[in-house]
Amino acid sequence: MFDCANVEMRELLPELAAGTLDDATRARVERHIGSCAECASELETLRLVRSAYAVTPTVDVRRIAAALPKAVLLPEGAHKGPPVKRWVDWRVAAALTMISVGGLSLALAHRRSTEAPPRDSTVAVPSVDTSSAQPGKPAVVGSPPGGHDTTRRINRSGVPATPPPKAQLAFAGGMDDMDDTSIKALLGALDEMDRAPVAPSEEPDPTPVLPVIKTGQP
Amino acid sequence: MTRMAQDHEPNDDSTDLELIARWKAGDERAATSLVARHAPALARFAISLGQRTDVDEVVQDTFVRAFGSLHSFRADSSLRTWLFTIQRRLILDRRRSERRRRDDTSVDDVDAATEFDALDEIVADEAESRVKKAVDQLSRLQKEVFLLRVNEGLSYKEVAEVVGSTEGAARVHYHNAMRAVKESLYV
Numbered sequence: 001m002f003d004c005a006n007v008e009m010r011e012l013l014p015e016l017a018a019g020t021l022d023d024a025t026r027a028r029v030e031r032h033i034g035s036c037a038e039c040a041s042e043l044e045t046l047r048l049v050r051s052a053y054a055v056t057p058t059v060d061v062r063r064i065a066a067a068l069p070k071a072v073l074l075p076e077g078a079h080k081g082p083p084v085k086r087w088v089d090w091r092v093a094a095a096l097t098m099i100s101v102g103g104l105s106l107a108l109a110h111r112r113s114t115e116a117p118p119r120d121s122t123v124a125v126p127s128v129d130t131s132s133a134q135p136g137k138p139a140v141v142g143s144p145p146g147g148h149d150t151t152r153r154i155n156r157s158g159v160p161a162t163p164p165p166k167a168q169l170a171f172a173g174g175m176d177d178m179d180d181t182s183i184k185a186l187l188g189a190l191d192e193m194d195r196a197p198v199a200p201s202e203e204p205d206p207t208p209v210l211p212v213i214k215t216g217q218p
Numbered sequence: 219m220t221r222m223a224q225d226h227e228p229n230d231d232s233t234d235l236e237l238i239a240r241w242k243a244g245d246e247r248a249a250t251s252l253v254a255r256h257a258p259a260l261a262r263f264a265i266s267l268g269q270r271t272d273v274d275e276v277v278q279d280t281f282v283r284a285f286g287s288l289h290s291f292r293a294d295s296s297l298r299t300w301l302f303t304i305q306r307r308l309i310l311d312r313r314r315s316e317r318r319r320r321d322d323t324s325v326d327d328v329d330a331a332t333e334f335d336a337l338d339e340i341v342a343d344e345a346e347s348r349v350k351k352a353v354d355q356l357s358r359l360q361k362e363v364f365l366l367r368v369n370e371g372l373s374y375k376e377v378a379e380v381v382g383s384t385e386g387a388a389r390v391h392y393h394n395a396m397r398a399v400k401e402s403l404y405v
Contacts (some may be wrong), residue, residue: 003397018371045400046368049353052346053266053369057273059257064278065250068285071242 004038013039017046234297238288253281256298259370260305266353266365267309276312280305295379299372302380306362352402356395363388364395 004010009032015021016029033039178186230237230251240248260277269276284291284304291300353361362381366372367388372380378388 003393014367015371017368020371041404042396042400045349045396045403048345048349048403049365049368049399052349052353053262053365057261057265059261059274059277061250061254061257064257064274064281065246065253067278067282068249068253069282070246071244071249 002038004036004042006032006036006039009033009036009039010042013043013046017043017050235293238291238297241285242288249285252297256301257281259298260301262369263302263305263365264309266369267306267362269309269312276305276309279308283308295376298370299376299379302366302370302372303382306380348403349399352399353395355402356398359383360391360395360398363391364399367392 009029012021012025012029016026021029033043230248232240232248232251234252234255237248237252241252257277260280261273264273264276280301284301291297353364356364359381363377363383366377366380367374374385374388374392377383377392378385381388383391
């Protein structure tokens, strides 16, 4: 059994059997078949195959159509392509979060470096007992005999942070940052404060007093 | 039960793409027209792939799967070619599942034997029986290519798309299949 050497004609035989050729091509192929036993035999085989497989089971078109998913009506301009993968969304969200957190951290660090001192900004200055001071004698530094803490705080500018009666100053920054002139000015301010009379504190003792509960037992 | 079917050619003369557009716009009759237009060919193809039972169900599953992902249909090929591709994959998946259930029984051997028996019931003509027997002796891929080309009139390019091969390979499979069928019938 031989095949026809005219490949172009052989390739058109299935279309001829299916009846899908245009008139001109069909006439050309049929002329070739009239003089080619191999192609005539092959065309006969093709028709047999088509005939053998022409039987198909019935299909319930309505049932199939009813089982189909409904079309999702998208609004004008909506994304109509395949859905964007969720992992892309997560990556974008993670990147935005990182940028936000990083930016916030940088902003906070910058704010700290410009506005707040890097370490404890207060310096405790022991109270000076001016009542016992006498001309020509140094004042006694330390707690008063009553144990009342009169620790004062001063700030960097030397300006009292609290009203004079409380005699406390806040001191911003460390002593290491100050030059000699500033230190002298600070000490001068302290002397001025020491010469001022200290009013007795009118604030109640902040120490909480626990109530005494009598249980009735000795 | 398998019986002679009439092709449900829809009265709608719209192209497949027009019907798809109408279905997307909410016209459910367009979906019915598409099913009526392509279901018979899909049923034939299912049988030619050795699907002996549940052909209706396979065709339905094919349409359901296709309509579920119709947004991914790019119209680079015809809708029928795309449906063939989906159905072929569906049937192969079913066969793999059946093969697991049947514990290493050769699917191709079983299909070749029982498929012919089943089809033999509906084919009375002796010549047609011989043709079917000849086609059933082809390898699975040869048979798919051969029947897609002969029965469904697909081009080599379309056949290659359905079976996941190249156009050249589809051509070779077709000619080898044709030679084998002719030898079986006439030698």
